[in-house]
Amino acid sequence: MLDVDDLHAYYGKSHVLQGVSLRVEKGEIVSLLGRNGAGRSTTIRSIIGLVAPIGTVRFKGERIDGRPPHEIARRGLGYVPEDRQIFPGLTVRENLVLGIKAAKRRGRWSVDEFLERFPLLRERANVAGGALSGGEQQLLAIGRTLMGDPDLVMVDEPTEGLAPAMVALVRDLLWAIARSGVAILLIEQRLAIALDIADRVYVMGHGRIVFEGAPDALRGAPTVRGEWLEV
8 A cells, every 4th residue: 555665865965764665454453663763754754755755655555755745645545644733723623624524425433433532532532632631632633644544643752751541552553544444654762552453563763664574473573572662
């Protein structure tokens, strides 16, 4: 579904991505791991078009590299940024409605179904997004992306700074997204969660992919974890 080949990206003269290649298949959860500064966020920002990429990015068989973000999103590629970017002055329901891509076509998720799944948000449906807790805002940000009925969602650090109960809710939501047939490319700092929910994992270091394999293969590779993940 998503094929990235020899991706390079720069911030000024800094060569941040140095030949990244990865793939995500339909309905698959793929975790992209690495220390801060390894290039994970730049990778997905380059895929969605927020950073100018050099290389080839194909989504559902068509090249999307060089296209503007709004056009890429309309093709079915969703993105949940690390800073969530909800609209703080709009209500929970209004934030969700803004994510709807085609009002005349029913997607996999609807506003009411999403709110029903998460009573915390349903009870605050008419509350401004800026008044929500960090965990509630994270659920809202993911939900708004789902309203666009994407075929693949890229999620950047969804559990960062959240309490354990909220971490569990986010994890369960990611599982539910995958069960609905939507693929996920996940950046996640919590190694236990990233390995628990992923079908495959990539590890990045210094702007390159240094490991690819199944979660169990990474669990059995202490040298890789020690050099590229653990502090």
